[in-house]
Amino acid sequence: MSKILTAKQIYQADKVTIKKNNITSLDLMEHASELCFNWIHNRLQGNPLQIHIVCGTGNNGGDGLAIARMLKKHGYNTKTYIINCGNDRSTDFLTNYERLKELGDWPIMINCDSEFPKIIENDMVIDAIFGIGINRAPKGVLKEIILHINKSNAYILSIDFPSGLFTDKTVTDRDSVVKAFQVLTFETPKLAFLMPENEIFCLNWEVIPIGLDQEFISQQESNYFLTQKQHILPMYKMRNKFSHKGTFGHSLIIGGSFGKIGAVTLAVKAALKIGSGLVTAYIPKCGYSILQTAIPEVMVEVDTENELQHFNFKTKPTVIGIGIGMGVSDKTKKGFIKFLKENTSPLVIDADGINCIAKNKTAIELLSENTILTPHPKELERLIGSWKNDYQKLAKTIAFSKKHKLIIVLKGANTTVIHQGKAYFNTTGNPALATAGSGDVLTGIITGLIAQKYSPLEACLFGVYTHGLTADIAMQNMVYETFTASDILYNLSNAFIHLLAKPQVDNDKK
Numbered sequence: 421m422s423k424i425l426t427a428k429q430i431y432q433a434d435k436v437t438i439k440k441n442n443i444t445s446l447d448l449m450e451h452a453s454e455l456c457f458n459w460i461h462n463r464l465q466g467n468p469l470q471i472h473i474v475c476g477t478g479n480n481g482g483d484g485l486a487i488a489r490m491l492k493k494h495g496y497n498t499k500t501y502i503i504n505c506g507n508d509r510s511t512d513f514l515t516n517y518e519r520l521k522e523l524g525d526w527p528i529m530i531n532c533d534s535e536f537p538k539i540i541e542n543d544m545v546i547d548a549i550f551g552i553g554i555n556r557a558p559k560g561v562l563k564e565i566i567l568h569i570n571k572s573n574a575y576i577l578s579i580d581f582p583s584g585l586f587t588d589k590t591v592t593d594r595d596s597v598v599k600a601f602q603v604l605t606f607e608t609p610k611l612a613f614l615m616p617e618n619e620i621f622c623l624n625w626e627v628i629p630i631g632l633d634q635e636f637i638s639q640q641e642s643n644y645f646l647t648q649k650q651h652i653l654p655m656y657k658m659r660n661k662f663s664h665k666g667t668f669g670h671s672l673i674i675g676g677s678f679g680k681i682g683a684v685t686l687a688v689k690a691a692l693k694i695g696s697g698l699v700t701a702y703i704p705k706c707g708y709s710i711l712q713t714a715i716p717e718v719m720v721e722v723d724t725e726n727e728l729q730h731f732n733f734k735t736k737p738t739v740i741g742i743g744i745g746m747g748v749s750d751k752t753k754k755g756f757i758k759f760l761k762e763n764t765s766p767l768v769i770d771a772d773g774i775n776c777i778a779k780n781k782t783a784i785e786l787l788s789e790n791t792i793l794t795p796h797p798k799e800l801e802r803l804i805g806s807w808k809n810d811y812q813k814l815a816k817t818i819a820f821s822k823k824h825k826l827i828i829v830l831k832g833a834n835t836t837v838i839h840q841g842k843a844y845f846n847t848t849g850n851p852a853l854a855t856a857g858s859g860d861v862l863t864g865i866i867t868g869l870i871a872q873k874y875s876p877l878e879a880c881l882f883g884v885y886t887h888g889l890t891a892d893i894a895m896q897n898m899v900y901e902t903f904t905a906s907d908i909l910y911n912l913s914n915a916f917i918h919l920l921a922k923p924q925v926d927n928d929k930k
Contacts, residue, residue, distance in 0.1 A: 421645035427552040433632040452630040453486035473500045476549040477509040484548025485516035500527040539572035549583035557593035578603045582621045590809040607632045615810040652885045668697030669871025672737035675744035678726040681707035683745030683860045690864025696871040702733045731759040739766045741867030743773020760786040768792045770863040778802035790876040794829040837880045849888025857905030889915040
């Protein structure tokens, strides 16, 4: 998994890289700046738009000055500014300041009483004021220039980190943070980019590898990871020639109530579609004809007429997914708690299963180790209580997961799998998944993967990744608004094809 490191760890990685490679910090800055310049140049291709490079006086400002020099050398229409308000100037900043002046480009000093430059909507702003080290909200002229940049509606590109944003805690003054359309961040992802509350400050971001020492990074402890294709692909379990349906387990999906049979139908279809050898649905009688008609490949057992009450299924499952569309009536809650006391199968608990537990917190103690809960934010709040910000929400969820030895799949943008004190942020998916039934399908997918002997953690990581990938693939021919949960099922095969496809070779580069 791609580690998400703290600011302190990244500074240490810089020092180790410099020492092991016998280079200077200025050499590393030049290399990082050149990579950023290449990113910009590949997209602008000489476009004559006005580019404003706004620099602080630390090393992030040094990056900005180096990029300004490279843009100037390639004929771009640049104006460079330095916020000159008594801040200390780093050695590398001063060197790049002199190098830029040698080109005949003297940066414009923005003093405490200076007028700010005119920036219009069609311009580009490169933000190089602050990097990842800031831990206090900018004030005075620093805040004012950030407000001025944000109000311009220009295209804002932040180098390494949006100025004013904190790496690992919520911001205290949201007006003092640059609202970057694009961030080019160095070497590793940053936790701040994955917090919903920070979306406005880092709408898009990309990691630029700058060659920091990988041995050092591999030795660093982290509780946060980013899951990408290269991490998910090795989990895939190839089917062999002599396997049969019994090889791939038996998923039991328990859920549904009058008017909510569609939810359990989606989950059942998902468990089947992801490859579970056998699938049984346990539902109220009112859903019997619906399930038998809609999905002829699955078996059906029933409870009372309109709701679940007895949970007296005869199936001997490999894994159980439970709670989808189940309701929280008194009889259902009572039967559900009785089920938890007697159950010995691995569990994936969603929706009303989580709500039933939230209404009877002692039920948590009935859950075996590595039971999976798949809450959306409101269900999570009922379970662990409210939070003040996204950092606190993450910390409380991790603590809850660790205390009760559960796996939590926290649904949302960058759906997060939390296990044994660690959080794994997913990288697939888009707003199309914000649609009714999407979570029901995810529960079925995870259940079906466990049936096929994926470990609970693997099932969550692999399931969340492929679930999101279906929406990414679908958006090649659709728009967010027309996407439905059934489209996840339709695109599951394409998700597997995409995951297993070998990278295309560019013949021109052979």
